[in-house]
Amino acid sequence: MIISNVSCAHCPGGVTGGTAATYEEVSGSLAPPSLSPTGHLVVAVCLGFIGTSGFLSNFLVLALFSRYRVLRTPMNLLLVSISASDLLVCVLGTPFSFAASTQGRWLIGRAGCVWYGFVNACLGIVSLISLAVLSYERYSTMMSPTMADGRDFRPALAGICFSWLYSVAWTLPPLLGWSRYGPEGPGTTCSVDWRTQTANNVSYIVCLFTFCLVLPFGVILFSYGKLLHAIRQVRSVSSVVTRRREQRVLLMVVTMVVCYLICWLPYGVAALLATFGPRDLLTPEASITPSLLAKFSTVINPFIYIFMNKQFYRCFRAFFKCSMPERGSSIKTFSRATKTIRTVRQGREPHVSAPAPSTPLPTPNSIHGSSQEVNHVAPSPKNPDCTASQSPAAISCSKPKLILVAHYRE
Numbered sequence: 173m174i175i176s177n178v179s180c181a182h183c184p185g186g187v188t189g190g191t192a193a194t195y196e197e198v199s200g201s202l203a204p205p206s207l208s209p210t211g212h213l214v215v216a217v218c219l220g221f222i223g224t225s226g227f228l229s230n231f232l233v234l235a236l237f238s239r240y241r242v243l244r245t246p247m248n249l250l251l252v253s254i255s256a257s258d259l260l261v262c263v264l265g266t267p268f269s270f271a272a273s274t275q276g277r278w279l280i281g282r283a284g285c286v287w288y289g290f291v292n293a294c295l296g297i298v299s300l301i302s303l304a305v306l307s308y309e310r311y312s313t314m315m316s317p318t319m320a321d322g323r324d325f326r327p328a329l330a331g332i333c334f335s336w337l338y339s340v341a342w343t344l345p346p347l348l349g350w351s352r353y354g355p356e357g358p359g360t361t362c363s364v365d366w367r368t369q370t371a372n373n374v375s376y377i378v379c380l381f382t383f384c385l386v387l388p389f390g391v392i393l394f395s396y397g398k399l400l401h402a403i404r405q406v407r408s409v410s411s412v413v414t415r416r417r418e419q420r421v422l423l424m425v426v427t428m429v430v431c432y433l434i435c436w437l438p439y440g441v442a443a444l445l446a447t448f449g450p451r452d453l454l455t456p457e458a459s460i461t462p463s464l465l466a467k468f469s470t471v472i473n474p475f476i477y478i479f480m481n482k483q484f485y486r487c488f489r490a491f492f493k494c495s496m497p498e499r500g501s502s503i504k505t506f507s508r509a510t511k512t513i514r515t516v517r518q519g520r521e522p523h524v525s526a527p528a529p530s531t532p533l534p535t536p537n538s539i540h541g542s543s544q545e546v547n548h549v550a551p552s553p554k555n556p557d558c559t560a561s562q563s564p565a566a567i568s569c570s571k572p573k574l575i576l577v578a579h580y581r582e
Contacts, residue, residue, distance in 0.1 A: 206358045207456045209276065215360065216273035218464050223266035226470035230259040232491075233474045233484070240487045246328035247313075248484075250306045251477050253332045257298040258470035265292040266467065272360040285362040289353030290343055293363060296466065297339035297384050299473070303432060304388035304395075305331040311395035314402060342384055351376035357459035366446035377447050385440045392432065396425045424480045431476065435469035438462040 207215065233255040237243050268288055272278050278285060309331060346352050346364060351373045356363040364380065365373060403422060439462040445453055478484045490496055 206276070207460070211457065212273050212276045212358075212360065215460055215464070216270055219266055219270040219273055219467070222464070222467050222471055223262050223270060226258055226266070226467075226474075227262040229471060229474035229478070230255040230262065232488070233477060234259065236478075236484060236487045236491060239491060243483065243487055246325050247306070247309065249325060249328040250302060250309065250331060253335065254299055254302045254306070255474055255477075257295045257302070258473055261292060261295045261467070261470050265295070269361045276360070278355060278359055278362070285355060286347070286353045289356075289362040289364065290347060293353075294339050294343040297342060298335050299469065300384060300388045300436065301335040301338050302332070303428070304391040305335055307392045307395035311398050314399055339384075342380060345376060357463055358456045361460075361463055363463070364443075366443045367451070369447065374447060377443065381440055381444060385436060389432065392429060396429060399425065420480075420482075424476065427476060427480060431469070431472045435465050435472065439466040 234252060237248065237252050265288060268280060268284070280288075309327060312327075349372075352365050352368075353362055354365040355361070356366070364377065366377065400422060442454060442459060442462040446459070478488050
């Protein structure tokens, strides 16, 4: 039967036969039903759009980060890591699947299929883990009892290294004998072998699904859920402007979570159905659509950062106008929200003492004088009670009280 298909490769309809022979040669198993020539053309158009748009948008993010120093913050460094992994997908993966779709079959052999599957799986998991690390970093920065240092890149670099090493640790096993890489869907892309229902293969797929899809999503839900709860607590004491800023942050968070689900959940479900379900459960169209959605994440991520992150958006406008970005940034907005949440948390703690009702409101001059008195009046060693009756206000031995007035400018 295979000889007949190969000998009729140049006959009308011989593309399907050539695809089956190529699939069996690359994977060593029976080929699934393939797409029609029109279906392969539609997939090629989609991959061409995804590859071109993803390359341009992610390259733009990297160019903005290199061009404007205001963007070089620890949080944005994590975004750059995600854009770098998405850019590599558009350069090292999408062109080969695009070429295969135009011809209706895989073109670069068994070794190329293994290489393609490893690279795309590794870069895809880097993006997933980086999104989880980014959400946890935002949660840690918001809820930390001390002010975060905007110049400390060590946590961000540690998160980036963890994302890449974690991804490599989970994508190397198929090269070492735990599962394998092979053709995917109609045979024009390659990934982990979802169709072989052996104990070796199924155990790897279950672990991969748990630790590289469910676990990152759980971290994202936990981190952004805590941030949302903190934002709701701040609403009662924050100004109208701050509430609008927090609504924009909330919109960005919800958009990132929804896009994560749209892009990766269908792929995970299709992989589990192919592994545990009947062999012919998924049609060729149903098997290739989740793969396209997963690749479409390389286009969605940079658009979220540019158009929903005001800091990137200001630099994006200035980049095309050949001018300097406007004043103000989303990092300031984020830090203001952080300060507000911490102020609310500190305000709920019990106070040791309170000023008397008859005490007049302090003025800047009186504050300046009081601070000088506190700095110059020292406790007398002869007086064990540490009191100074000659001063206008009694200085106790416990702790000096200093009232600070902050003038906030928008």
